[in-house]
Amino acid sequence: MAEQMEKQAEQQGFAQYGLEDSIYRALQLLGLQQPTPVQQQVIPQVLQKRDVIAQAQTGSGKTAAYAIPLCQLVDWEENKPQVMILTPTRELAMQVQQEILDIGKLKRIKVPALYGKHSFRQQEKDLKQKSHMVVGTPGRVLDHLERGTLFTGYIGYLVIDEADEMFHMGFLEQVEQILSYLPENRVTLLFSATMPKAVEQLAQQYLREPLRITIAGEPISSRRISHGWYCCDDTDRIDLLLDLLKVHNPDSCIIFANMRAEVEDIYDALWDDGFSCARLHGGMEQWERTEVMRDFKKGLFRYLVATDVAARGIDVETISLVVNYELPPERETYIHRIGRTGRAGHRGAAISLVETYELQELKQIEKLLQQPIEQLPLPDREQVAAAEPAFREKMEAEPEAKGNKNAALHAQILKLQIADGKKAKIRPVDIVGTICAIPGLQAGDIGVIQIMDWVSTVEILNGKGEQVLQALQTKPIKAKVRKVTKAKY
Numbered sequence: 338m339a340e341q342m343e344k345q346a347e348q349q350g351f352a353q354y355g356l357e358d359s360i361y362r363a364l365q366l367l368g369l370q371q372p373t374p375v376q377q378q379v380i381p382q383v384l385q386k387r388d389v390i391a392q393a394q395t396g397s398g399k400t401a402a403y404a405i406p407l408c409q410l411v412d413w414e415e416n417k418p419q420v421m422i423l424t425p426t427r428e429l430a431m432q433v434q435q436e437i438l439d440i441g442k443l444k445r446i447k448v449p450a451l452y453g454k455h456s457f458r459q460q461e462k463d464l465k466q467k468s469h470m471v472v473g474t475p476g477r478v479l480d481h482l483e484r485g486t487l488f489t490g491y492i493g494y495l496v497i498d499e500a501d502e503m504f505h506m507g508f509l510e511q512v513e514q515i516l517s518y519l520p521e522n523r524v525t526l527l528f529s530a531t532m533p534k535a536v537e538q539l540a541q542q543y544l545r546e547p548l549r550i551t552i553a554g555e556p557i558s559s560r561r562i563s564h565g566w567y568c569c570d571d572t573d574r575i576d577l578l579l580d581l582l583k584v585h586n587p588d589s590c591i592i593f594a595n596m597r598a599e600v601e602d603i604y605d606a607l608w609d610d611g612f613s614c615a616r617l618h619g620g621m622e623q624w625e626r627t628e629v630m631r632d633f634k635k636g637l638f639r640y641l642v643a644t645d646v647a648a649r650g651i652d653v654e655t656i657s658l659v660v661n662y663e664l665p666p667e668r669e670t671y672i673h674r675i676g677r678t679g680r681a682g683h684r685g686a687a688i689s690l691v692e693t694y695e696l697q698e699l700k701q702i703e704k705l706l707q708q709p710i711e712q713l714p715l716p717d718r719e720q721v722a723a724a725e726p727a728f729r730e731k732m733e734a735e736p737e738a739k740g741n742k743n744a745a746l747h748a749q750i751l752k753l754q755i756a757d758g759k760k761a762k763i764r765p766v767d768i769v770g771t772i773c774a775i776p777g778l779q780a781g782d783i784g785v786i787q788i789m790d791w792v793s794t795v796e797i798l799n800g801k802g803e804q805v806l807q808a809l810q811t812k813p814i815k816a817k818v819r820k821v822t823k824a825k826y
């Protein structure tokens with residue numbers, strides 16, 4: 338029966354959910370044809386406003402599993418946030434925000450992201466504009482709540498994403514404090530890759546008769562990932578790492594270390610040896626972290642050296658090798674780390690540098706993984722020397738570009754900048770009025786409008802951007818011809 342239902346769901350694609358046209362079209366343009374297993378289970382439940390606990394990993398399509406129905410459910414006319422999404426890391430908050438912006442693009446969903454190390458005042462300003470949803474990390478969300486800059490009276494949906502990671506990072510207390518600010522009459526969705534006791538307790542306390550969904554897409558053990566370890570008792574770890582990387586010579590790789598200082602040391606060693614690399618850890622400025630992640634997703638460099646904090650939950654296409662420079666302090670973290678590779682049918686490999694005193698721990702990880710982790714022979718000097726030319730060639734070659742999943746959606750949209758804003762008393766209705774007066778244009782061709790103090794932006798949909806840009810060179814907006822150009826970002 339269940340199998341039959343799944344089959345039927347697959348045949349019908351996203352059309353079966355009765356989504357509004359703007360969302361259905363966005364999914365098509367994003368190339369999302371068939372709901373993944375977690376989406377098949379979660380979407381109908383959310384549409385029926387049921388609480389859900391889903392054990393789902395990154396890569397299962399879990400973000401869209403809640404983003405699609407929530408984009409459908411929000412009332413566009415309402416100005417105050419109706420949905421709150423909590424994530425453990427800033428990178429994940431930004432990734433979720435981007436996915437919602439894409440799925441909700443044609444519905445003109447607005448979703449500010451609230452996370453630390455980013456201007457509080459800017460976020461406060463964003464929140465004063467129309468915001469259908471907010472996505473953020475617990476600390477900064479709580480800050481906004483305490484300072485009264487985030488109105489929660491209309492929040493009808495709460496998503497707690499990567500709840501186990503919230504727990505590992507010590508955020509559950511803050512999550513509970515946030516819950517005390519939210520209306521009781523709401524739908525709560527909790528996503529977690531594993532179910533530690535504390536997360537289970539949180540769910541029991543705050544969710545109402547939740548539906549439990551446990552098949553989290555593709556189980557990690559069924560992926561085509563080979564696991565190996567190298568004994569580093571008698572060798573310098575960094576030297577061994579450099580040799581191994583040259584011998585494996587992956588197209589794209591993440592190296593995990595437990596501490597920032599180690600990430601810095603590894604990064605320096607790789608950089609000095611001519612690797613195409615960058616680093617990511619919690620000590621870096623947010624803008625720098627954002628840039629590194631964006632460039633890695635685009636495939637602009639091959640090696641990322643990172644701590645778990647910075648790289649958790651991050652969705653990057655086709656990483657061929659994951660390296661544990663050392664075993665993680667928590668066993669589950671091994672699973673999260675290797676979740677970065679072997680996705681969507683690609684082959685992947687995971688290797689770990691291990692000392693003999695850690696073999697017990699390695700056995701425990703094997704158990705959790707339900708897959709053997711094989712000891713691999715250390716490469717000798719000749720092997721490394723023989724690998725060197727191919728490695729150098731790859732470092733000089735341009736990496737393959739990745740991650741333009743939303744290109745088709747964005748190709749239809751042109752964002753225009755108008756060199757006047759609030760100070761010139763411009764309101765959305767003035768912009769809409771002028772654009773709708775252009776022959777062949779309707780309200781449905783206008784996307785998100787943002788009015789700032791001195792400038793405004795408006796997105797033109799359906800490939801009509803150039804036409805509008807041209808028309809606005811001579812047509813007045815609020816009685817005056819304004820300077821209108823293509824927006825830079």
Ligand code: AMP
Pocket residue numbers: 368369370371372373376394395396397398399400401650652742
């Ligand atoms: P997540 O598990 O949310 O980290 O998503 C993993 C990746 O799967 C993201 O890049 C999504 O864009 C992609 N994805 C989500 N849903 C689908 C779908 N139905 N079909 C294909 N790809 C999808």
